[in-house]
Amino acid sequence: MPTAATLEALRAFVRERDWAQFHTPENLAKSISIEAAELLECFQWDADGDPASVRDELADVLTYCLLLADRLGLDADGIVLDKLAKTREKYPVDRAKGRSTKYDAL
Amino acid sequence: MPTAATLEALRAFVRERDWAQFHTPENLAKSISIEAAELLECFQWDADGDPASVRDELADVLTYCLLLADRLGLDADGIVLDKLAKTREKYPVDRAKGRSTKYDAL
Amino acid sequence: MPTAATLEALRAFVRERDWAQFHTPENLAKSISIEAAELLECFQWDADGDPASVRDELADVLTYCLLLADRLGLDADGIVLDKLAKTREKYPVDRAKGRSTKYDAL
């Protein structure tokens, strides 16, 4: 993830605009937070966000995540699976099942 | 994106813990903002985040994004590419090249 | 707002630690987002946050807001009241009453 075609489309978009100069890891991290808040705004006053807006805002968060992963030479699928292995350890099924309690209070 | 194997691993993780009940779109949107801020914390006081922490926190943002996409029946690659088409329109190369100006001020 | 005593306590805290060097407006803005997300985390999975945690996290957001205002030579009360005057215009009572609709869709 993403597919090679998606990754190439993102890279071409940035390259054509000469935007790599702005895409430092720090700026991309800020951008991810900014877009995440725009996604959250879909749910600011109620639990049902407008589907078209949610889709667009989620896409923006994902886009900046993929750009940061690419910038750092990371494979998105790989880091998700690596982290999932750690999270499995922190939340063993027998203690975490059916509970939203944080791991340090389980 | 993600690969079928990654998606299945995420789904199994949630299913085994009976956590789908907590994963409403609103709660996942909150979670994406929370994890995005933990990623940003890697860059709170300087431009160089610890690589291992950045990787883990980026993975957390991606994980919640993938869970939200899956919850909404969306294909992550698909929404990224759809949004990219819109963003290309908002930022034409001839006006946006080499500038970080927001589209409404281009 | 804050009282002169609170402001002086915040300034002394920073001065004693020689932390003004880290408190650029950009870093303080990042810090406000980071602390806002920790406050949000109190409500990640349900609507009732632990009161003691909410109080502490809200205090952290306020603290960084006051530090940023002070850094920029702004009076917190003054900017809140100035912005409130603008928001009153954007949300006239006759159209906004009892509705959470955003101003551009009112």
Add this chain to the structure above:
Amino acid sequence: MPTAATLEALRAFVRERDWAQFHTPENLAKSISIEAAELLECFQWDADGDPASVRDELADVLTYCLLLADRLGLDADGIVLDKLAKTREKYPVDRAKGRSTKYDAL
């Protein structure tokens, strides 16, 4: 903090629009994160935010913080000073001076 006049202006603004129904602690916490990200957006691509925008966005964060404090019956000055006492303990001058290291790594 805020002054009695500011607090009364905020309460009147909400009351006139019948908006207390939307201002649950959870919704206000989301709103604080959303506005904090708009403040961060002033610094998305560089370290110097437009002063007028920074002032307005900081005012928005403060406004929601004051509304949440009021909703919870908290005095903003009081919780800031209480938290400052805890933070002083976590960051003793002799170890924290001139360093941006997090307390758990000091």
